[in-house]
Amino acid sequence: MKPMRSRHSVDTYTEGVLSGDRVLLGQAITLIESSLDSDQELAAAVLERILPATGKAFRMGITGVPGVGKSTFIDAFGSYLVAQGHTLGVLAVDPSSNLTQGSILGDKTRMERISHHPRVFVRPSPSGGSLGGVARKTRETMLLCEAAGFDMILVETVGVGQSETAVHDMVDFFLLLMLPNAGDELQGIKKGIMEMADGIFINKAEANAMDKARIAQAAYSQALRLFAPPASGWHPQVAMGSALNEVGLHTLYQWMLDFQQKTWQNGYWEINRQEQSIQWLKDTILHRLSHIFFESPAVKAHWEQTQAAVTNKEIPPVKAAQQLLRLWQEGYRQPGIDKPEGQGA
Amino acid sequence: MKPMRSRHSVDTYTEGVLSGDRVLLGQAITLIESSLDSDQELAAAVLERILPATGKAFRMGITGVPGVGKSTFIDAFGSYLVAQGHTLGVLAVDPSSNLTQGSILGDKTRMERISHHPRVFVRPSPSGGSLGGVARKTRETMLLCEAAGFDMILVETVGVGQSETAVHDMVDFFLLLMLPNAGDELQGIKKGIMEMADGIFINKAEANAMDKARIAQAAYSQALRLFAPPASGWHPQVAMGSALNEVGLHTLYQWMLDFQQKTWQNGYWEINRQEQSIQWLKDTILHRLSHIFFESPAVKAHWEQTQAAVTNKEIPPVKAAQQLLRLWQEGYRQPGIDKPEGQGA
Numbered sequence: 232m233k234p235m236r237s238r239h240s241v242d243t244y245t246e247g248v249l250s251g252d253r254v255l256l257g258q259a260i261t262l263i264e265s266s267l268d269s270d271q272e273l274a275a276a277v278l279e280r281i282l283p284a285t286g287k288a289f290r291m292g293i294t295g296v297p298g299v300g301k302s303t304f305i306d307a308f309g310s311y312l313v314a315q316g317h318t319l320g321v322l323a324v325d326p327s328s329n330l331t332q333g334s335i336l337g338d339k340t341r342m343e344r345i346s347h348h349p350r351v352f353v354r355p356s357p358s359g360g361s362l363g364g365v366a367r368k369t370r371e372t373m374l375l376c377e378a379a380g381f382d383m384i385l386v387e388t389v390g391v392g393q394s395e396t397a398v399h400d401m402v403d404f405f406l407l408l409m410l411p412n413a414g415d416e417l418q419g420i421k422k423g424i425m426e427m428a429d430g431i432f433i434n435k436a437e438a439n440a441m442d443k444a445r446i447a448q449a450a451y452s453q454a455l456r457l458f459a460p461p462a463s464g465w466h467p468q469v470a471m472g473s474a475l476n477e478v479g480l481h482t483l484y485q486w487m488l489d490f491q492q493k494t495w496q497n498g499y500w501e502i503n504r505q506e507q508s509i510q511w512l513k514d515t516i517l518h519r520l521s522h523i524f525f526e527s528p529a530v531k532a533h534w535e536q537t538q539a540a541v542t543n544k545e546i547p548p549v550k551a552a553q554q555l556l557r558l559w560q561e562g563y564r565q566p567g568i569d570k571p572e573g574q575g576a
Numbered sequence: 577m578k579p580m581r582s583r584h585s586v587d588t589y590t591e592g593v594l595s596g597d598r599v600l601l602g603q604a605i606t607l608i609e610s611s612l613d614s615d616q617e618l619a620a621a622v623l624e625r626i627l628p629a630t631g632k633a634f635r636m637g638i639t640g641v642p643g644v645g646k647s648t649f650i651d652a653f654g655s656y657l658v659a660q661g662h663t664l665g666v667l668a669v670d671p672s673s674n675l676t677q678g679s680i681l682g683d684k685t686r687m688e689r690i691s692h693h694p695r696v697f698v699r700p701s702p703s704g705g706s707l708g709g710v711a712r713k714t715r716e717t718m719l720l721c722e723a724a725g726f727d728m729i730l731v732e733t734v735g736v737g738q739s740e741t742a743v744h745d746m747v748d749f750f751l752l753l754m755l756p757n758a759g760d761e762l763q764g765i766k767k768g769i770m771e772m773a774d775g776i777f778i779n780k781a782e783a784n785a786m787d788k789a790r791i792a793q794a795a796y797s798q799a800l801r802l803f804a805p806p807a808s809g810w811h812p813q814v815a816m817g818s819a820l821n822e823v824g825l826h827t828l829y830q831w832m833l834d835f836q837q838k839t840w841q842n843g844y845w846e847i848n849r850q851e852q853s854i855q856w857l858k859d860t861i862l863h864r865l866s867h868i869f870f871e872s873p874a875v876k877a878h879w880e881q882t883q884a885a886v887t888n889k890e891i892p893p894v895k896a897a898q899q900l901l902r903l904w905q906e907g908y909r910q911p912g913i914d915k916p917e918g919q920g921a
Contacts, residue, residue, distance in 0.1 A: 278892045286889065367894060374892075425802065426771070454799040457770065505887045512886050515897035520865045541857050542850045544631065547623045547719075549712060552860035 238262075241273065245280040251380045253352065263371045264357045278371055281378035286504065288320070288377045289487060290384045292398040294424065295408030300434050301387060302341035304408060304474035309345040309385065311480040317383040318350045320376035324388045324398050325356035326365045352381060363518050366397040370511065373401065399427045400507055403500065404490055406483070407431045409451065411444035411471065425451070426458055430486050432479065433471035444471040463499045465490050529562030530555055583607075586618065590625040596725045598697060608716045609702045623716055626723035631849065633665070633722045634832060635729045637743040639769065640753030645779050646732060647686035649753060649819035654690040654730065656825045662728040663695045665721035669733045669743050670701035671710045697726060708863050711742040715856065718746065744772045745852060748845065749835055751828070752776045754796065756789035756816065770796075771803055775831050777824065778816035789816040808844045810835050874907030875900055 239247075239255070244262070247255025262274045295301055309319050321342075345351040354376075357368040373384050388398045399405045407428040425431070431451050436444035451469045460466065468486055472479015494500035524530055537555060540546045546554075584592075584600070589607070592600025607619045640646055654664050666687075690696040699721075702713040718729050733743045744750045752773040770776070776796050781789035796814045805811065813831055817824015839845035869875055882900055885891045891899075 275892070275895050275898075279895060282889050282892055371892075371894070450798060450802065453795060454802055457795070457799055508886050508889075508893055509883055511893040512882070512896050515894050516869065516900060517862065517866060519897065519901055520869055521862060524861065524865055537857070538854055541853050544627050544853075547620070547627055547716075548853055548856040549716070549860050550620050550624060551857050552864065553620075555861060556864055 238270075238273070241276045241280060244273075244277045248277070248281055248375055248379050249284055253379075256352065256375060256379045257354075259375050260354060260372050263375070264368050274371070278374065281375065284378040285374040286377060288373075288382050288384045289404070289491060290373065290386065290402040291487070292386050292388065292395075292402035292405040293408065294388045294395050294398065294405075295434075296410070297389070299408045299410055300474055301389075301408060304432075304434055305385060305387060306342040306344050306346075307474040307477055308480050308483065309342070309351060310348075311477070311484065312383050313345070313348060313350050315484065318381045319345065319348075319352070320373070320379075320381040320384045321345065321351065321353045322369050322372055322376070322384065322386045323354075323356035324362075324366055324369045324386060324394050326360070326362040326394060352376060352379070362394055362397055363514070366394070366401070367515070369398075370401050395424050395427065400510060403494075403503065404429045404487060409433050409447065411436050411440045411447050425454065428455075429461075429463070429465060429467050429490065430483065431455070431467070431469045432483060433469070434474055436471040436478070437473045437476060447471070463490070463494055463503070464497050465493050465499075524559055527559050527562055529558040533558060583615075583618070586621045586625060589618075589622045593622070593626055593720055593724050594629055598724075601697065601720060601724045602699075604720050605699060605717050608720070609713050619716070623719065626720065629723040630719040631722060633718075633727050633729045634749070634836060635718065635731065635747040636832065637731050637733065637740075637747035637750040638753065639733045639740050639743065639750075640779075641755070642734070644753045644755055645819055646734075646753060649777075649779055650730060650732060651687040651689050651691075652819040652822055653825050653828065654687070654696060655693075656822070656829065657728050658690070658693060658695050660829065663726045664690065664693075664697070665718070665724075665726040665729045666690065666696065666698045667714050667717055667721070667729065667731045668699075668701035669707075669711055669714045669731060669739050671705070671707040671739060697721060697724075707739055707742055708859070711739070711746070712860070715746050740769050740772065745855060748839075748848065749774045749832060754778050754792065756781050756785045756792050770799065773800075774806075774808070774810060774812050774835065775828065776800070776812070776814045777828060778814070779819055781816040781823070782818045782821060792816070808835070808839050808848070809842050810838050810844075869904055872904050872907055874903040878903060 239258070244255060244259045248259050259274070259277055262270050262277065265271065265274070293301065293305065305321060309321060312319055342353065346353050354372060357365050357372075360368075369386060373386065376384055384402075386398050386402055388394045405427050407424060407430070409431055411433050433444050433447050433451070448469050448471050455467045455469065470479050470482045470486075472482065474480070491500065494503070525534070533555060537546075537551050541548050541551050584603070589600060589604045593604050604619070604622055607615050607622065610616070610619070638646065638650065640649075650666060654666060657664055687698065691698050699717060702710050702717075705713075714731060718731065721729055729747075731743050731747055733739045750772050752769060752775070754776055756778050778789050778792050778796070793814050793816050800812045800814065815824050815827045815831075817827065819825070836845065839848070870879070878900060882891075882896050886893050886896050
């Protein structure tokens with residue numbers, strides 16, 4: 232929880248963000264990231280005001296294993312996008328980051344070209360907290376960036392736990408970066424990631440890695456064909472290139488244009504966005520309900536022993552659940568629903 | 577909700593099941609499937625009593641697209657297992673089934689060899705209800721079968737919605753049946769299924785489908801190598817064969833033995849079972865909390881308009897969630913936690 236340097240009125244934040252004032256945009260994001268009750272209220276009011284101005288950007292998620300070259304890629308592809316006339320917001324979801332470590336995006340020295348570009352806004356991952364909390368803040372930051380006029384949003388994730396799913400669920404297009412060594416088990420994509428990808432970019436296809444890259448491209452292309460056709464109507468593509476040498480970036484941009492045209496026409500673009508909003512609503516509710524339940528004194532007092540009893544087969548899981556629910560119901564008074572989602576939520 | 581034909585004491589059910597009495601086993605399962613409050617209470621008491629006698633079977637999940645030959649496969653592989661000296665319980669999770677349709681397992685004529693075998697117990701999918709309800713009943717039926725002495729449980733799913741995940745989460749080994757036409761998009765495995773498989777069996781590799789089957793085997797083997805090594809330490813295998821001609825069944829059995837030996841030694845077998853129990857506990861709790869919330873009069877009265885407001889960007893999802901939670905909290909009195917999971921749950 233950082234102390235607020237300056238705190239403005241709802242009008243000031245709103246007008247600042249809508250006029251594209253980068254200082255006020257940054258301060259509004261800090262407000263969203265604060266866990267102070269008063270800040271949360273203010274942030275919610277600002278968010279509601281700017282909501283009609285959101286939704287016009289192309290939202291792209293980017294993931295890949297450590298070492299795949301995400302920072303270099305975002306620097307190169309970001310520069311390419313800016314050269315095409317776009318304005319760019321670069322965000323991250325990294326629940327493992329904290330103030331001392333800093334996320335990849337916090338290391339701006341690795342993104343020399345875009346980190347100080349006047350048409351690019353880079354914001355590191357919110358620090359601390361659960362994935363749910365970090366993802367919520369990034370979602371809301373994305374909306375603020377859109378309201379400030381950025382028409383292209385890149386959301387990076389370092390692939391910790393379920394963070395890819397969280398990012399996938401907030402973007403239009405999900406890009407997976409891979410290394411040119413398919414078949415090598417060390418590559419270790421986590422289960423389900425490849426099947427979420429709208430595109431795979433085999434990075435570092437340079438000099439004597441070209442043969443490996445071609446084999447990888449064929450292997451991933453074939454693997455993608457094994458999956459059912461996606462609801463978007465867009466068939467995931469595989470390309471190879473080099474962010475370092477700026478090779479293959481145009482292909483990715485072409486994918487984005489094709490994807491957008493196709494899904495605007497077939498209606499998937501809007502349907503997906505609406506479903507994402509409803510999913511966000513439901514996720515928030517279930518997250519809060521779960522918090523109310525598991526943080527209640529009655530459940531906390533019995534959780535360890537209930538788990539042990541289930542593990543030791545002393546009580547069937549369903550009966551254990553019923554007992555805990557009864558205990559919770561009896562103890563349920565004022566569960567603090569109104570409290571904001573703080574560091575532990 | 578079927579009327580109970582006969583209703584016994586907890587002792588009668590318990591002793592009947594533990595002694596392997598098939599009539600009482602069938603009646604105990606009917607009790608579990610009933611949605612009458614009194615039946616649910618009785619079922620819970622029986623379940624608690626038989627619990628120490630459960631857990632000794634090898635639990636195998638089986639899935640595959642329609643047309644892959646699941647009934648023929650289960651008939652052939654079940655006969656093979658019985659010939660190896662095993663006793664077999666065959667269950668199903670099929671939320672789409674109902675009394676008139678009947679699930680695949682309901683069509684016992686397609687499983688001529690095992691359906692009336694004295695050492696095989698076949699139970700069709702519980703009818704009606706949500707996936708959560710159907711999965712719970714199948715889990716509990718599995719426990720009853722184990723208590724009755726069956727040492728091999730096959731749980732089939734027809735692959736509707738999230739039913740593969742539900743089955744995967746209740747078994748030790750998950751087998752995916754495929755047709756010999758890899759690369760053909762009509763095969764259409766749903767996202768994430770292949771990555772859950774501990775083994776893939778390419779069925780119908782007969783006569784002039786052999787070439788295709790070999791290509792499929794190579795393609796799936798390569799695709800599986802792209803994924804991270806599983807926590808079990810067992811590397812998923814791909815085999816081809818023909819259930820109709822009883823080819824390849826011995827390989828599958830060998831996989832099961834190898835898998836069991838490996839995971840007993842490295843501890844994964846027990847850890848996975850314990851994690852499945854805790855997951856079942858948590859799932860049950862979240863399912864009930866969700867039911868309590870979304871079925872409350874306050875939330876039901878506002879859900880449609882809240883969804884519309886979110887979809888139309890009149891209100892941010894997080895704020896909408898807060899409003900609904902406040903309405904629910906105000907209206908929360910006696911949410912009926914004690915009620916069993918009925919048809920709507």
